[in-house]
Amino acid sequence: MSLHPGESGAAAPAPVPVEEVPPQREVLLVDAPETRVRRPSDLLALLACLLGIGFVLTLAVYANATTQGVTQDVQSVVADVLRQVLLIPVTVLEGLVSFIVPLVVLVERVVRRSWRSAAEALATMVVAVVLAAGALWLLDHIAPREISRGLTITSEGEVVIALNVYIAGLAGVLTAVGDRSHNRMLGWSWNLLWVVLGLSVVQGDQTLPGAIVAVLLGRAAGLGMRYASGVLHERATGPHLVRGLRRAGLDPVSVVRMDPLLSGTHAQAWRVTSYSPIGYTERLREPSQSTNNGQQENVAPATPPDRTDTIVPDPTTDPSQVLQEVSSSATKTLDVESAHRLYAIWDVEGRRHDVTVLDGDRHVVGMLASLWDSIRLRGLDRRPATNLREAANRAALMALATKDAGVRTPELVGITESRDSVLIVTEHVPRAKRLSELPPAELDDDLLDEIWSQLQAAHAKGLAHHEVSAESILVDDEHHVWIVDWENGEIISSELSRRMDLAQLLAMLAVLAGTERALASAARTLTRDQLASIAPLLQPVAMPSATRAAAKRETLASLRGSLVSLIPTADVAPIPLARFAPRTVITLTLAVVAVWALLSWMNFEEVADAVTSANPVWIVVAFALGLLTYVGSAMGLEAFSPEKLGVWRTILVQVAASVVALVAPAGIGPAALNLRFLNKRRVSTPLAVATVGLVQLSQLITTVLLLVAVALVTGSAGTLSAPEGSVITAVGLVLLAVAVVLLVPRLRTWVWQRAAPTLRQVWPRVVWVVSNPGRLLMGIAGNLIMTAGYVAAFGACLAAFGHSLPVTNLAITYLAANSIGAAVPSPGGIGPVEAALTTGLTLAGIPAGTAVSVAILFRVLTFWGRVPLGWAALRYLQRRESL
Template sequence: MSEADAPGTTVPQAPAPSVPPPTRTVEIIDVPAHRLRRPGDLVAMILALLGVVLVLLLAVYAHRTTEGVTEDIENALPDFLERLLDIPLNLLEGLVTFLLPLLVIVERLIRRQVRVVLEALAAAVVAALLTGAGAWLLRSFAPDALVDGLAIASGTALSPAVAAIAALLTTIGSRDRRRAVGWSWNLLWIVLVLQVLMGAMSLPGALVSVLLGRALGLAARYLWGVRGERAYGRDLVTAIRRAGLDPLRIQRIADPEDLAEATAELVTTNSPIGYVTEHPDALPARAERRAEIREERGADDDGAPPTSSPAFMAATSEQADDGEPAPFSSPTPVVTLDDESAPADAGPPAPIRLRVSDPATVALAREGENRVYAVVDADGTRWDVVVLDGDRQVVGTLAAFWSTIRLKGLEQRAVVSLRAAAARAALMTYAAAAAGVRAPRLQGIADEEDSVLLVGEHVSSATTLSAMQPDDITDELLDGAWEQLRVAHDAGLAHRAITGDAILVASGRDVWLTAWENGEIAASELARRLDLAQMLALLALTVGPERAMASASRSLTEEQLVAIAPILQPVALPPATRAAARRDKQVLARVQNLLVDLIPTAQTEPMQLARFSARTVVTVTVAVIAGFILLTTLNFDQIIAAVREANPVWMVVAFLLGLLTYLGSAMSLVAFSPEKLPLWRTTLVQVAASVITLVAPAGIGPAALNLRYLQKNRIATPMALATVALVQVSQFVTTVLLLLVIALVTGSSGALDSLPSGAVLLVVALVLVAASTAFAFPAVRRWVLARLVPMLRQVWPRVVWVVGQPGRLAMGIGGNLIMTIGYLAAFQAALEAFAQSVPLTSLAIIYLVGTAAGSAIPTPGGVGTVELALTSGLRTAGVPTAVAASSAVLFRVLTFWGRVPLGWLAMRYLQKRDAI
């Protein structure tokens, strides 16, 4: 007996020869790939522009530092080394400025990407022109500090050639995918470093030139769009096969309007199935695994694959003479589909046709805003393939980052790459399935080009909760949704984005919880409480607060219900649910009341989830802008000199008289309001308006804040608008009447003696002629009437209402008089501080003209225009120029700038009490 025949002896077998997988013809129905406007390009452009601003600020405010760094770099090379590098530097400059861009352009032309080349050249020309124009503007109009910070001995350091090259390289492609572009960028930076070392450019100038060019290149990419690096067509088929499927049909799933341009094509491929090459001994195991999956899903193992159907063979037999598949005769595919396979005894099954109206898969595409495909493999099994594209990851990253910095206690690490996003989605899907949640299983993952594919189980005969009618949603389905969420929470999982599209109902009875991409493992208690609040809010908006609360009381413990109450607020809801809650604002309030009725001890005071709100952002922005205006507009030397020369007693009097105007403005608003308003709080609102006037044109800021205050006091918006308009009209009429009374009582018209002058009459006549001519045209007349008539219809009933109540009318007129007299008295006190005085009528004219100029020219608070108008008016009244300027500045400091801190405190006080 030979050694090979001995018992227990294993004879080594030769490895089986590698056999290529079977060739398949795959039908693809997809939306053609269009040029993409990538959000990442827009974000990168903004960052580049911020970089330009930062470098310019450093050049101005850290001039010595940047100048010292540039000198240190220049002195780093000995003289002999500079002379030695002179010739190589010239060669490199020629290489970078001419040869490398030419090679990059030729490489793209070889690829027949003529449009990309033309766009890159256009961006380069625009960058060169704008940079050259910027250099000229810097030399001609920029402050000396900025010119000194950017310039060298030979002139400005901005280089149009460098900006043009940077724009061309940015527009023509990314350096991580184009080797020629990467080498060109490297050589460009080398040349710039050498030029700074040789003293040919300043460091800030080089950085600004590159950043300007890159910003313009990114703007061109975003404006014109770029060729996407996504996986389409043959690349898509290759990736799906690598994920473990043997596809026969692939169809894009989306809303019907998104599929209007869908086309069909046939792709023949024999790419590997899986991540390893198939061997004969591996094929039975793979077939056995597919049989197990079919058995679990209730499919018949003996059914013939769809490729045997006559319809499919007829569709795929249209081959060209060269063996390549011919396109379908109709560019628009048949998109009706039968989601169920034929019975085993019905003969060979017809090819599965996918229907666009599949609500579950359409919701899957809508939920994550990713590409979704329905795939039928050789076994007749339907799969859902989600494609994550790298160009969309910046949107998710920014959204996660914003959520992290805004919400407290819900830190979520933002994904920074496509692979990280896919890894998190796969992790949460696997974790949900392992926890026992009824969720689609993940079959495989693959990547191709700038896309990652997630192949998942398809839920047959399913619809989304958002697509169902309230009457069709039974109490058993509501309880089933709570049950799936409880199973996830028991395993430490949080969903974080429970919407109507994330909940599927299969066969009318089974609830599936999907879309786990934004979920969290080992979730905190707060994250799980947020899930409960999101589920309760969603169900309340879907079937009504009463049914939702009844379902929650059956499924949750009393402690869980108590925990929901403080966080049931819009900021805790996903965007879709939040939008629905804003449309029906009474739903959440009704749920809160039902919670209190069910558990009287429940605390419904909202928990502070957000670190800041939109109102806080506006407030901080107002403060920053106001501070910037304050620091850049005021001449502090002039103010200090004026204050030193002024009488401090009159300064205090002027400041106190200015504060009196707040009371007058509040009295007018209280008198004309249809609802009773507290005088003290209304006065604080007028104080808070001192901050708004810093960033809004004169008169507009206080009116907007008064409107907000009235709305907060449950006054309807049309009525609030009419009230604010009535207050402003009454102030104007009272001021004019007061001016006439002063002229009559004092017996002197003062500045009115010179009015109307010839110039004024000419201007008034021209305005009247232009207005009457324009009003003769029907279109202009309709346009004017369309805007005036609604306002008059709102204001006139309020006028009639106020006239019929003498007490309110007197209070309103008295408030307007107090406000106007307060300003006039403060202006006179500012003059008295410099021992100057003018007739009361002249003082009123000067003040009214100055404030009118501030309102006519839309500068924040009338900054600059009011001071100039007051100074000019005082000079006309005979006040010396120096005293006139000092008095005008002092008046504005005491009645405008000096009251800003009080306004800030009042605004914070009112915001904490939700009064504005």
């Protein structure tokens, strides 16, 4: 059987005369077999339930008085006497709901022969009960009492947690069976459940938070089961699909699914016999109707009572052969918001049309994508369609507006709704190819100019496309340009939207035809002002995903540079389209983690006691001495860098490192920030890594030399006690391991292979620094200033509490304790550094209580207290594109 006996153009179908009896039609349908689907909306609802549980438990902790007050207010609505009167009927109602509701639901599933659904409902009930029982055990044995306090009631003189596991199981059953909007019995069951819960709260058998948590746990179990197992969808398939096409005004004989989600191995062929009316018709279903004069007037029913639409498999048709036959001319002309079903249909006169089917269970994906774009981009009207009808209406309105503007785009033939789907029928563009499918030889100048002209025609009527890419432009067999996929556009567009269309088209043509030809075609079509307005929008965030994947940053930068050459007055500074960049998200994440670490570790009472009992003069001195470390660190980086960095900006980078140090192990965060700073200053990554490594190595060597010099000058090696035998043993074992590595050839080779690249990078930098005495002295001076600043600040904190140590002891105590604490891989050394400083001071003879206060004060002044400065410096450097 031929699928398209006389395929001609894509003219609109002729009006079908309304007949008293709809014509019978046998339709060939090639489609995927009906399967269960995983609805994204179920997953989102599951996440919402989990968030709801967290929110209720948070209220139980931080608004315990409020939740208890609400529960008491609910209970006070019914007086004690009235509660006693309602005791018996309420008890009976609870029993009926607890027993009858799940029984009726399961029996209804069995009667419908939905054995799988009944089994899933029972399994969900078990899972929900287990979840609720586990939550009850956690709240009773592990969770803090602050969480369970808002869920407790007094029963028979004992305080118990009011979390009804059976209510959770019942909510799980009702959720797993389906949506209440599609089943009236489920709606009544949910209403009865809420009534029983409300009465339980009134009687004092439940708390309001406990009842909500139980239902949310059951809902989470049911939604998880639905998403894991899938549900029977409500999409328009089979006879419903054919019936919807006939309602749209078509009389199809062949319907073939064409979207990429369908492959020939999964397709099946059916024969659908339909008696549905063609077009939107309103007919009475009664066989007869009385007129005013008493006579009977026969009115034909929409479908004869003895004839219903049927579908049977077609074993004589090979689906693979059908798909192969029509694939050469199959063109997708409408793709609304996400991956929707696409069909090619042929009517009784042999005309071909394209159909896009929007399914309600998939609409949430497109809505979330549009919502993300509206949040991510500024200056654009990207309001997402909240429901399926709104998305279809928007697509139809854009199709009519673009056609009226004179843009060559497929004409809207019909649109209708069937079950939980919307069918959009458009004319077919015969033998058309997408622009990305054309060979380079066919991309001549006339074609490029026509693309610009078509887009300009839309802009002249105030329309904007928003997604101009090689996938949204078709070229027919007569080499004419068609622009499709207008459904996400604007009818009343802003200037920014139209400028973005031009920028997207220029970038796309630069990828396909080259920068020079793309700019030449734009110059032939656009005005000087329009060309100048494109440059600021040539940035990745403004490009569709397909263009962004194909065009590199260098391509966009080359286009901006070429536009400046053509128009010297063009403003090439990018317009900030993104509301937030990835680095902003990272920075905010760092701040949140830092604040969380601060709140979880610090004992604010101890900090307050330490600060208030210390001498305020020495506190100011310690803070000022700590700031000198920024100068020393900046001097070291400036000295060893191959490029001139600028002392002031380098100092700000070291200040900004105070924020990064909060969430990275000691030394790693500042080193990473210095590496990024060097990269921004056009220092290659290998050279930047070598420079940062040399800075850290010089700091270590300077610290050791400083300790030796202090010991020699003071004539003392300090008064700290000698290392214990365990320490000497550990040092001996380390030396033994080094000797083994050096003696065993394989180990020596393995170590060298991993250390050699770093040494090869650092060694030339060492030679370069040694050959520049000025830089070497500057680096050593910077390291001395940094180390001396920390030691002096540590001594000032000690003096704030009326104690002092010899310089050597002070230096050894600080440097040893800080090194030991920093060796523990914790963010910013939080915890280990404070403990090591306290231990070092105690070993040096400082009382334990004072040692704790000194350690806390020192860390507040040189670590936590500098975070606001680091945050301000980081934001300043980011705005100046220095980081």
